[in-house]
Amino acid sequence: MVHTDDTVKQLQTLDGRKYHANSKIAYLMPEDADEANRLQKQHVVLKYNLQGNFKAPLREALEEGIVVLDSGCGPAAWTFDVAKEFPNSKFHGIDITPQAFPEDVKPDNCEFQVANITEHIPYPDNTFDYIHQRLLVMGLTHENWDNTLKEMFRVLKPGGYIELHEPNLMKMRNTGPFIKQLHDTITGMLESRQIPANIALQLDDRVSNAGFDVEQIIITPMAVNHRGKAGELLWEDYRHAYVNIRPLMSMQNPNWESVKAYELHMNACGQEAKEKRTFLDWYTCVAQKPLK
Numbered sequence: 001m002v003h004t005d006d007t008v009k010q011l012q013t014l015d016g017r018k019y020h021a022n023s024k025i026a027y028l029m030p031e032d033a034d035e036a037n038r039l040q041k042q043h044v045v046l047k048y049n050l051q052g053n054f055k056a057p058l059r060e061a062l063e064e065g066i067v068v069l070d071s072g073c074g075p076a077a078w079t080f081d082v083a084k085e086f087p088n089s090k091f092h093g094i095d096i097t098p099q100a101f102p103e104d105v106k107p108d109n110c111e112f113q114v115a116n117i118t119e120h121i122p123y124p125d126n127t128f129d130y131i132h133q134r135l136l137v138m139g140l141t142h143e144n145w146d147n148t149l150k151e152m153f154r155v156l157k158p159g160g161y162i163e164l165h166e167p168n169l170m171k172m173r174n175t176g177p178f179i180k181q182l183h184d185t186i187t188g189m190l191e192s193r194q195i196p197a198n199i200a201l202q203l204d205d206r207v208s209n210a211g212f213d214v215e216q217i218i219i220t221p222m223a224v225n226h227r228g229k230a231g232e233l234l235w236e237d238y239r240h241a242y243v244n245i246r247p248l249m250s251m252q253n254p255n256w257e258s259v260k261a262y263e264l265h266m267n268a269c270g271q272e273a274k275e276k277r278t279f280l281d282w283y284t285c286v287a288q289k290p291l292k
């Protein structure tokens with residue numbers, strides 16, 4: 001494993017959980033084993049809901065052998081899954097969180113580097129055929145998104161594809177007052193840190209502005225706590241993610257300094273989602289770097 005940026009190690013502990021405490025890193029989720037486990041489980045839920053691991057038209061190329069970057073790969077659940085399916089392709093994962101990457105069990109065609117994608121993606125120009133990035137909604141400021149897309153453009157080969165996945169966190173469909181309060185709080189928290197809460201809706205414009213040709217914006221509605229096992233698992237993941245940022249949510253709403261009060265609110269959200277048949281809209285943006 002290569003470490004390119006020592007500043008990534010600055011952490012703070014809030015209510016027993018470790019969070020980034022580096023002014024260069026906006027990311028809000030904790031950096032610990034519980035969060036890494038959540039991301040592993042989440043991969044299974046997303047793969048099921050999205051009916052596969054990718055949308056870019058690259059199956060044949062992946063089978064023949066191409067070079068792939070998973071940007072902000074976390075514990076590499078997607079990276080390993082796709083790497084195993086396509087052994088002729090070479091996969092590179094990068095993340096600011098080194099602990100998350102399971103170096104000991106990686107497939108032979110996977111490499112990992114620690115890097116801050118908003119500053120420098122540590123590869124030469126025109127290296128990759130395909131760049132995948134999923135769920136940076138809690139991690140990149142407006143400026144960070146611009147810098148990251150610029151870096152992606154630089155390291156992608158002409159004709160290569162990027163594929164970005166983000167949920168519309170700000171506005172789920174068929175909700176009630178409990179989920180609305182949760183969303184208003186998270187939106188306030190993200191916007192106060194210059195993080196665009198509605199990044200899913202901005203992908204089209206941002207990706208075009210960075211020079212890519214947008215080929216597809218796919219919106220996949222995901223059932224939250226209804227429609228059987230998939231809905232239940234998505235709800236469990238959504239709840240777990242919110243539990244993992246309670247210390248930050250309680251800075252916006254002091255009532256949630258109480259673990260019990262927060263738990264009751266989350267229970268009410270789960271009930272509301274079930275009764276109202278809530279949907280989360282998942283946005284996938286597939287775009288290509290022009291050949292010239």
Ligand SMILES: C[S@@+](CC[C@H](N)C(=O)[O-])C[C@H]1O[C@@H](n2cnc3c(N)ncnc32)[C@H](O)[C@@H]1O
Nearest residue numbers: 027072073074095096097115116117134135139
């Ligand atoms: C919600 S997780 C998603 C992980 C993975 N993409 C997945 O879908 O399972 C977001 C990841 O982005 C990483 N991250 C956040 N800000 C980053 C930055 N500036 N540079 C590199 N990685 C970053 C976090 O450490 C975390 O592992």
